[in-house]
Amino acid sequence: MLKIIIPTIMLIPLTWMSKPNMIWINTTTYGLLISLISLFYLNQPNDNMLNSSLMFFSDSLSAPLLALTTWLLPLMLMASQHHLSKEPLTRKKLYISMLILLQLFLIMTFTASELIFFYILFEATLIPTLIIITRWGNQTERLNAGLYFLFYTLMGSLPLLVALLYIHNFMGSLNFLMIQYWIQPLPNSWSNIFLWLACMMAFMVKMPLYGLHLWLPKAHVEAPIAGSMVLAAVLLKLGGYGMMRITTLLNPLTNFMAYPFMMLSLWGMIMTSSICLRQTDLKSLIAYSSVSHMALVIVAVLIQTPWSYMGATALMIAHGLTSSMLFCLANSNYERIHSRTMILARGLQTLLPLMAAWWLLASLTNLALPPTINLIGELFVVMSSFSWSNITIILMGINITITALYSLYMLITTQRGKYSHHIKNIKPSFTRENALMTLHLLPLLLLSLNPKIILGPIY
Amino acid sequence: MAAGLLGLGARRLLAVAATRGLPVAHVRWESSSSRAVIAPSAVAGKRTPEPTVRWQEDPDPEDENLYEKNPDSHGYDKDPVVDLWNMRVVFFFGFSIVLVFGSTFVAYLPDYRCMGCPREWNGMQEWARREAERLVKYREANGLPIMESNCFDPSKIQLPEDED
Numbered sequence: 001m002l003k004i005i006i007p008t009i010m011l012i013p014l015t016w017m018s019k020p021n022m023i024w025i026n027t028t029t030y031g032l033l034i035s036l037i038s039l040f041y042l043n044q045p046n047d048n049m050l051n052s053s054l055m056f057f058s059d060s061l062s063a064p065l066l067a068l069t070t071w072l073l074p075l076m077l078m079a080s081q082h083h084l085s086k087e088p089l090t091r092k093k094l095y096i097s098m099l100i101l102l103q104l105f106l107i108m109t110f111t112a113s114e115l116i117f118f119y120i121l122f123e124a125t126l127i128p129t130l131i132i133i134t135r136w137g138n139q140t141e142r143l144n145a146g147l148y149f150l151f152y153t154l155m156g157s158l159p160l161l162v163a164l165l166y167i168h169n170f171m172g173s174l175n176f177l178m179i180q181y182w183i184q185p186l187p188n189s190w191s192n193i194f195l196w197l198a199c200m201m202a203f204m205v206k207m208p209l210y211g212l213h214l215w216l217p218k219a220h221v222e223a224p225i226a227g228s229m230v231l232a233a234v235l236l237k238l239g240g241y242g243m244m245r246i247t248t249l250l251n252p253l254t255n256f257m258a259y260p261f262m263m264l265s266l267w268g269m270i271m272t273s274s275i276c277l278r279q280t281d282l283k284s285l286i287a288y289s290s291v292s293h294m295a296l297v298i299v300a301v302l303i304q305t306p307w308s309y310m311g312a313t314a315l316m317i318a319h320g321l322t323s324s325m326l327f328c329l330a331n332s333n334y335e336r337i338h339s340r341t342m343i344l345a346r347g348l349q350t351l352l353p354l355m356a357a358w359w360l361l362a363s364l365t366n367l368a369l370p371p372t373i374n375l376i377g378e379l380f381v382v383m384s385s386f387s388w389s390n391i392t393i394i395l396m397g398i399n400i401t402i403t404a405l406y407s408l409y410m411l412i413t414t415q416r417g418k419y420s421h422h423i424k425n426i427k428p429s430f431t432r433e434n435a436l437m438t439l440h441l442l443p444l445l446l447l448s449l450n451p452k453i454i455l456g457p458i459y
Numbered sequence: 460m461a462a463g464l465l466g467l468g469a470r471r472l473l474a475v476a477a478t479r480g481l482p483v484a485h486v487r488w489e490s491s492s493s494r495a496v497i498a499p500s501a502v503a504g505k506r507t508p509e510p511t512v513r514w515q516e517d518p519d520p521e522d523e524n525l526y527e528k529n530p531d532s533h534g535y536d537k538d539p540v541v542d543l544w545n546m547r548v549v550f551f552f553g554f555s556i557v558l559v560f561g562s563t564f565v566a567y568l569p570d571y572r573c574m575g576c577p578r579e580w581n582g583m584q585e586w587a588r589r590e591a592e593r594l595v596k597y598r599e600a601n602g603l604p605i606m607e608s609n610c611f612d613p614s615k616i617q618l619p620e621d622e623d
Binding site: 021022024025028029032033035036039040042043045071074078081082085086338422424425426427428430431432433435438439442443446450453 | 470473474476477514519522523524525526532533534535536537538541544545546548549550552553554556557558560561562564565566568569
């Protein structure tokens with residue numbers, strides 16, 4: 001694991017000591033090389049874990065998420081280059097350092113083997129994200145957004161700290177590889193119910209669960225493009241990953257405790273999808289669609305069947321790439337018209353046909369078109385939830401329909417129809433933007449050829 | 460190279476049109492083969508007069524148009540040399556190194572899933588299929604039976620001695 005962590009740490013001196021016109025080139029280059037190294041961890045020989053050291057390990061669940069995290073750093077750098085071009089040099093370097101620090105904490109979080117170590121880094125990822133949102137966001141609402149983001153997550157995760165310390169006391173160790181073999185069934189008692197809640201609430205807030213999702217539209221909308229990308233693609237998956245790890249300790253109480261959260265997720269996915277149909281703000285639409293997709297992951301993790309875990313893992317990777325791509329597309333609109341309102345830049349297909357192709361492909365993957373991995377994830381989750389309870393198929397079916405509706409609504413509003421009067425001011429697409437979209441899309445399409453690496457440890 | 464669906468020339472024209480307005484004719488020309496006529500614009504001035512009302516959608520005066528100074532801009536930087544090298548670096552390391560080598564690496568990953576115990580974990584299925592096809596082809600070519608009824612070679616089994 002050090003072969004990824006040390007190069008990532010060294011990216012920080014690289015930004016501060018590079019020549020001013022080389023900072024972007026250097027960091028993008030080495031970021032891409034680090035992502036190449038992280039692909040080696042996809043070679044998972046068996047169901048068990050690859051133990052790198054006392055502190056780090058990699059698993060079929062954490063390796064794809066690790067690859068996603070390291071792949072996203074160069075993409076974030078490319079996306080931020082334009083809006084930071086007017087800033088003074090020190091501020092540019094600070095921004096890049098924040099992104100690199102966030103990447104470092106995320107790498108360590110996904111590979112941590114001790115649960116308290118995982119918790120510390122889980123909290124540590126909040127700090128660079130908060131700085132990115134509140135310092136470099138574009139509107140005044142960013143302060144409120146930062147507040148919501150920080151305090152929702154902190155409120156959820158403080159009980160997790162207490163619960164982890166209790167479990168450590170009780171079991172003797174929190175090393176994830178060992179406690180798998182020591183777990184005893186958790187009987188149904190009030191204190192165990194609170195223990196279950198304490199363990200899960202942090203990840204429920206992070207996912208986010210429908211009732212606790214208020215921080216997400218604010219944070220995603222107010223963050224600059226790199227902040228939105230990393231929030232949607234990776235930080236939400238921290239919640240899913242944490243939930244999948246911690247539910248191994250909480251059986252069989254999960255069968256009893258999962259009901260309210262299942263109800264909230266099933267209802268919430270329909271609600272947030274419906275809200276998407278009424279959005280005027282493009283980034284807000286994509287943010288609510290993230291809530292809807294993550295509600296599927298929550299359902300999958302709470303059901304705890306082999307197929308649902310495969311679906312959850314596939315859906316996390318697929319949604320990471322898709323959502324990040326949609327935010328990049330929205331940002332390409334924003335950089336031209338300085339507004340997030342959808343109808344202000346409509347009919348773009350006549351003007352920017354290549355960008356329209358990326359919009360089409362991103363919308364198609366968002367609505368889970370076969371044979372993309374989005375479909376594999378959603379289908380596995382729908383099937384396993386049907387076997388859990390037959391009625392859920394109605395709710396899932398409604399959700400899939402409304403997902404298709406709002407994805408196509410977003411596509412048609414921005415791309416089709418007659419353009420507005422001021423469209424002559426829109427500059428042609430840059431190579432940078434086209435490269436960014438392709439770098440998001442190609443891994444997604446390549447994975448549909450070989451999805452077994454993202455199907456998680458149960459495959 | 461990767462200039463998109465619009466050619467390089469068309470992009471330049473579009474960029475110029477965005478900044479300076481559409482090109483105009485200076486003299487009147489009538490086609491001899493068709494009824495086409497190109498005439499100077501009846502409206503005075505090269506472009507439409509500045510609107511008196513400022514709209515939100517109008518270009519922000521502080522917005523710099525990267526195409527103005529460098530029509531071949533790739534969108535990375537104002538300096539054309541840095542811009543070009545940044546584009547090259549992204550394409551080389553991003554596509555040629557990571558995507559190509561990474562896909563090759565992932566495609567040739569061994570058929571894992573607990574290679575030690577194939578029956579329980581459905582492991583080595585692809586290998587088993589390939590091996591079976593290879594053996595069938597070999598045995599058919601050499602006239603051997605495709606499969607023998609003995610699971611193990613009987614000459615290698617050592618039975619304990621008969622006891623009377």
